[in-house]
Amino acid sequence: MQVVITLGQFIIEKQNDFPYAKGELSRLLRDIGIAAKIVNREVNKAGLMDILGDAGTMNIQGESQKKLDVYANDQFISALKSGGECCIVASEENDEFVYIDGEVSKNAKYIVAIDPLDGSSNIDVNVAVGTIFSIYRRKTTDGKATLEDVLQNGTKQVAAGYVIYGSSTMMVYTTGKGVNGFTLDPSIGEFCLSHPAMKIPKDGTIYSINEGNYVHFPDGVKKYLKYCQVEDLESKRPYTSRYIGSMVADIHRNLIKGGIFIYPKTASAPQGKLRLVYECNPMAFLIEQAGGRATDGYERILEKEVVSLHQRSAIFIGSENMVYKAESLMHQFSPQVEDDVAETKLAKLGVIGGID
Ligand code: AHM
Numbered sequence: 457m458q459v460v461i462t463l464g465q466f467i468i469e470k471q472n473d474f475p476y477a478k479g480e481l482s483r484l485l486r487d488i489g490i491a492a493k494i495v496n497r498e499v500n501k502a503g504l505m506d507i508l509g510d511a512g513t514m515n516i517q518g519e520s521q522k523k524l525d526v527y528a529n530d531q532f533i534s535a536l537k538s539g540g541e542c543c544i545v546a547s548e549e550n551d552e553f554v555y556i557d558g559e560v561s562k563n564a565k566y567i568v569a570i571d572p573l574d575g576s577s578n579i580d581v582n583v584a585v586g587t588i589f590s591i592y593r594r595k596t597t598d599g600k601a602t603l604e605d606v607l608q609n610g611t612k613q614v615a616a617g618y619v620i621y622g623s624s625t626m627m628v629y630t631t632g633k634g635v636n637g638f639t640l641d642p643s644i645g646e647f648c649l650s651h652p653a654m655k656i657p658k659d660g661t662i663y664s665i666n667e668g669n670y671v672h673f674p675d676g677v678k679k680y681l682k683y684c685q686v687e688d689l690e691s692k693r694p695y696t697s698r699y700i701g702s703m704v705a706d707i708h709r710n711l712i713k714g715g716i717f718i719y720p721k722t723a724s725a726p727q728g729k730l731r732l733v734y735e736c737n738p739m740a741f742l743i744e745q746a747g748g749r750a751t752d753g754y755e756r757i758l759e760k761e762v763v764s765l766h767q768r769s770a771i772f773i774g775s776e777n778m779v780y781k782a783e784s785l786m787h788q789f790s791p792q793v794e795d796d797v798a799e800t801k802l803a804k805l806g807v808i809g810g811i812d
């Protein structure tokens with residue numbers, strides 16, 4: 457009989473690998489897994505229920521929220537509150553971070569950053585969406601945790617991962633010792649280890665980018681796209697273009713098959729569209745742990761200074777050699793201009809947010 461390892465068993469088995477092995481991080485991951493199952497149930501019902509449509513509120517980026525975004529946000533925050541291992545939840549859906557206080561969390565040492573339902577414009581067309589999470593240890597030692605505890609560079613993450621609500625539901629995560637993937641078996645309601653020790657191929661043949669924005673791309677990106685489209689048998693070009701518009705789904709596919717995902721700066725999103733804290737850092741940690749690479753075209757994502765909660769960043773992420781190639785064309789055709797460097801310096805000084 458085939459032995460099935462559930463997410464819960466796996467987390468406990470690996471507990472001693474964690475830097476601070478007291479069981480808290482294990483419980484936190486388990487809480488995220490439970491909330492994900494509840495959100496999965498609702499995502500699967502989305503076509504059946506009157507849960508679609510705008511909830512009528514706007515998030516900080518001025519985008520309308522779908523009802524399921526709000527539901528997923530509430531669900532994850534409530535699971536993390538009752539779990540007692542986390543003192544702050546920063547969510548892409550909330551303008552400010554949420555303190556978790558009360559008796560159960562008074563000694564909590566972890567900070568969770570979460571994008572509860574990424575790619576939510578895809579819900580009402582039955583296309584894969586996801587949850588992205590990132591876990592840090594708080595830096596301050598006494599009193600209430602502060603913004604300083606949240607604004608940590610990506611290198612400080614102790615765990616990160618995503619849940620993909622797709623043709624099957626999977627949770628994929630890392631605690632800094634490789635990447636493992638678990639598929640939800642609906643008949644037993646458990647995530648089961650299905651993709652142990654995931655590795656992204658060093659080279660790939662898929663590129664994922666919203667090519668509709670081509671006219672607004674930096675020259676380096678335009679050159680890279682042309683490179684992808686030119687015929688060259690040895691490097692298996694032309695490559696294949698695949699873009700779902702759901703970061704989790706696009707990166708999950710590229711992780712398994714090999715590929716690059718790019719969301720560059722554009723004229724309408726001069727800082728990039730995706731959020732450093734909720735989307736870029738967790739995905740960069742995970743992809744690096746799988747043997748891939750993630751940069752903003754010039755700098756490693758994980759080393760970027762985090763100056764504000766909703767900061768945005770360009771991202772080039774995926775198979776190592778593909779990202780190296782795109783970066784080299786960025787350096788050659790879109791060298792970082794003085795304005796960018798000055799802007800980064802001002803952002804670091806807190807003079808400008810480097811966001812929206
Ligand atoms: P969201 O957090 O509002 O859902 O936006 C993030 C999503 C990503 O999942 C996806 O990669 C990107 O936005 C798609 O953007 P675009 O429609 O501009 O291509």
Ligand code: MG
Binds near residue numbers: 548571573574575735
């Ligand atoms: Mg998002």
